[in-house]
Amino acid sequence: MANHVIKVERREDEGKGASRRLRRAKRIPAIVYGGELKPVSIQLNHEEIWLASQNDWFYSSILDLSLNGDIQKVLLRDMQRHPYKQIIMHLDFQRVSDNEELRTSVPLRFVNEETSPAGKLAGVLIMHELNEVEVVCLPKDLPEFIEVDLANLQLGDVIHLSDLKAPKGIEFPALHLAQTDKEHDAAVVIAKHARVEEAPAAEEGESAGEAKGEDK
Numbered sequence: 001m002a003n004h005v006i007k008v009e010r011r012e013d014e015g016k017g018a019s020r021r022l023r024r025a026k027r028i029p030a031i032v033y034g035g036e037l038k039p040v041s042i043q044l045n046h047e048e049i050w051l052a053s054q055n056d057w058f059y060s061s062i063l064d065l066s067l068n069g070d071i072q073k074v075l076l077r078d079m080q081r082h083p084y085k086q087i088i089m090h091l092d093f094q095r096v097s098d099n100e101e102l103r104t105s106v107p108l109r110f111v112n113e114e115t116s117p118a119g120k121l122a123g124v125l126i127m128h129e130l131n132e133v134e135v136v137c138l139p140k141d142l143p144e145f146i147e148v149d150l151a152n153l154q155l156g157d158v159i160h161l162s163d164l165k166a167p168k169g170i171e172f173p174a175l176h177l178a179q180t181d182k183e184h185d186a187a188v189v190i191a192k193h194a195r196v197e198e199a200p201a202a203e204e205g206e207s208a209g210e211a212k213g214e215d216k
Helices: 016-024 048-050 172-176 204-216
Strands: 004-006 027-033 040-045 065-068 068-081 089-097 102-111 126-130 132-137 146-149 156-158 187-193
Touching: 004 040, 016 027, 027 048, 040 048, 048 089, 132 172, 132 187
Parallel strands: 004 065, 027 089, 102 146
Antiparallel strands: 027 040, 065 068, 068 089, 102 132, 126 187, 156 187
């Protein structure tokens, strides 16, 4: 698991006015909470975080927040964006402990789709029903993504959550519920014929009726 170090600074001033001043200075107000320590208000460089936010690992990996060399391991728990500008408004980070299991979502990465038997057929729609999956694991086992190999996908196939190969140390909590309720074994990928919409042909009776209406 790669280390992702993000430099932060302590934020002394709080409130809406202080947050607006930070954003004008290209900084992001944020908070770190959880564990045995008190919540701490911090600030981050907007440009650096914006670039990091374009990667899957920013949302699903353990991040090392560095405050003057003091490292705290965290997960991103919330991101507030501007409604229409490319601006991150606020971030929430939760501290994690090496010895405590965490529950979070991990993105799915689909491979070999185009070269699969279904992918080579014309008129076949391969639908990704899930793009991420919830996992339970220790921080050291948290993957940046879970690979879904579609190399053998055939027309009519449905890949369920139970068909995925979980990395070592990873559990899918939904599958515990699936033992009593199969609906929790969600479909991940479906390969089916693409629906072709055909224009309905006019019926003879309808045409005759329309003609009579016109005579009136």
